[in-house]
Amino acid sequence: MSLHNKILIAKHFKNSVFRNTAVLIIILFIGILLLYAAFSGWQKYTHQRHTSEKYQQQSREDWLKNPDKNPHRMAHYGNFAFRKNTSLSVFEFGMEPFFGNAIFLEAHKQNTANFSEAGFSNSMLRFGEITIAMILQILLPLLIFFIGFNAIAAERENGTLKLILSQGVSWKELLWGKIFGIAxxxxxxxxxxxxxxxxxxxxxxxxxxxxxxxxxxxxxIGFHFIYLMFFCTIAVLISAASATSKKALISLIGIWLIFTIILPRGTQALGAYIYEAPSKIQFNSNIEKDILQQGDSHNPNDVHYKAIKDSLLLAYKVDSVQKLPFNYSGFIMAEGEKISARIYNQHLDTLLQVYDKQNSFSKAISFVNPYIAIKNLSMALSNTDYDSYIDFQKQAEKYRYDMAQKMNALQIKYISNKKQKPGDKPYTIHKNHWADVQEFYYQPKGVFLVLKNEIISIFSIILWVGLLFILIRLAAKNLKAI
Structure with missing residues (x-):
């Protein structure tokens, strides 16, 4: 197989493409879109980064500026966790516009992320935003099909295909030459x-x-390059197998519609239909119901916590909680926090299993749709996918739990059990203790964890590449000039 022949074919195809004024206009238009996408992505990134850092710092300052106070009141005063975006999110927004990036953290209660961009935008956001990733994944494949549909079909229609093959050019050289020309x-x-x-x-x-x-x-960069080369190959193979350019164009447009629109939306809807997830209201109601069955830590007559009280009095051989060597209320609050966190995590794990089953449709369909595979990889590498959002939720919940238990520990250690009389100054501890709670810092997933989570998408791309090499070999043996 001569490299010289493939280069000549590629150059000839490239020159023929640029003789078409419509192609030049489309390329110029997409180039302008790329510049706009880069600028808007940078602008959005800097704005969100500045906002997150500003309010995270303000939240920290407000926490530290609290005066001497009872630790339990501080636990209910709460804190905020902000999700900072990563640098690659400039090019791939992913699910970020639809997920919140701030969570209010307080004792005894787990809140979800709020302040998503979609919540403050009009319905146009549903059509997607113009990003570099969107242009690379959707518009460039369409452009590839537009310039490649007649790569070989036009040669067959014009009668020049037999002349090319009769001059010693093999089918394999012709196919690869056209692929390199489009590329x-x-x-x-x-x-x-x-x-x-x-x-x-x-x-x-x-x-x-x-x-x-x-x-x-x-x-x-590498995955997107492979993805584009895949569409270059598909365009040439379909063109070579089609009797006319018109049939090739219709087939390629159909493939593009199935890959980028029909299958992604269809699999998502099918997964949500088969594995139905509970509503937010139902989810929170189920948690509250289970917590009440375990006991109410704020109710002194609750059966569960009364049993704890009796066991403590027996263990320390005293007849009242005021005589215990530690703060009884703080101990009960710590126990209540432990129970409520355990119940919440159990319900959350069950919910995430439902979502994982829904998403399994999308991951499985990547074996027949490279667009879904590259989309999943692109979002994961940019930290804008579903798994990244859940990871942020879990990091924030761990921070919330540690903060609440830190306040409970301070109450147990420093707050007296002695009953106060009307008019007495409330029990407090020094405000320096607030610094014992470290500032929240979101840590994005590392690259190896990302690749592990997206192993199905990686395998699907490898299989697609291998399949295309096989198809080229088969086409080179079986294609006819007429």
């Missing part, structure tokens, strides 16, 4: 977009680069 056109958009991506990515990190983020960036 050379697409690279005129892809390469500048990647250069802009890398520059903005480095700028957002003040040119201080971590290995983890660097690997994510390289994988982001």
């Amino acid at each position: 050379s056109v697409i690279m005129m958009l892809f390469v500048p977009a990647i250069m802009v991506l890398v520059f903005i990515w480095m700028l957002l990190q003040n040119f201080t680069i971590s290995w983890d983020e660097t690997i994510k960036l390289l994988l982001f």
Whole structure:
């Protein structure tokens, strides 16, 4: 197989593409869209980053500025956890506009993330936002099909296909030459977009680069390159198998619609229908019901906590909680927090299992749809996928639980059991203790955990690449000039 022949075929195809004014206009338009997507992504990233840092700092300052106070009151005063976006989210918004990025953390209660962009936007957000990832994953494949539908079908219609093959060019050389020709056109958009991506990515990190983020960036670029080459190959194979350019164009548009619109929406709807998740109201109601069955830590006559009280009095050989060597209310609050957190986590794990079953449809369909595979990988590497959102929720819940138990421990240790008389100053501890609770810091998932979670998407892409090589070999043996 001659490399020289493939290069000549690729150059000839590229020159023929640029003789078409409509193609030039479309390429220019997509180039402008890429610049707009880069600018809007950078603008959105900087705004969200600034907002998160500003209010996280303000929340921390408000927490530390609290005066001397009872620790239990501080636990109910609460704190905030903010989710900061990563640098690659500039190019892939993923599910971020629909998920909240701030959670109010308080004792005895688990809240969900709020302040999502979708909550403050109009219905146009449902149509998606223009991002570099969206252009690479949806618009460029459509452009590939538009410029590649007649790559070989037109040669067959014009009668030049027999002449090319009769001059010693093999089918394999012709197929690869056309694939490289389409790829050379697409690279005129892809390469500048990647250069802009890398520059903005480095700028957002003040040119201080971590290995983890660097690997994510390289994988982001590499997977998208493979994805585009896949569509170049599909365009040429369909064109070679079609009797006319018109049939090839109709087939390719149908494939594009199935890959990018029908299958993603259909599998998502099917998963949600088969594995129905409870509503937020029902979810919270079930938790509250189970907690009440265990006991109410704020009710001194509750059966569960009365049994704890009796066992403590017996163990310490005293006849009242005021004579215990530690604060009884703080001990009960700590026990209540432990029970409520355990029940919440049990219900949350059950809910997440339902969502995992729903998402399993999407992951499974990636074996027949490369768009879903690249979309899942792109969101995971950019930390804007569903798993990243759940990871943020879990980190925030762990912080909330530790904060509440820290306040309960301070109450147990420093607050007296002695009953206060009317008019007495409430029991408090020094405000310096508030600094014992560390500031919340969200840690995004590392690249190896991302790859582990998306192993199905990676395998599906590998299988697709292998399948295309097989199809090229089969096509080169079985295709006819007429």
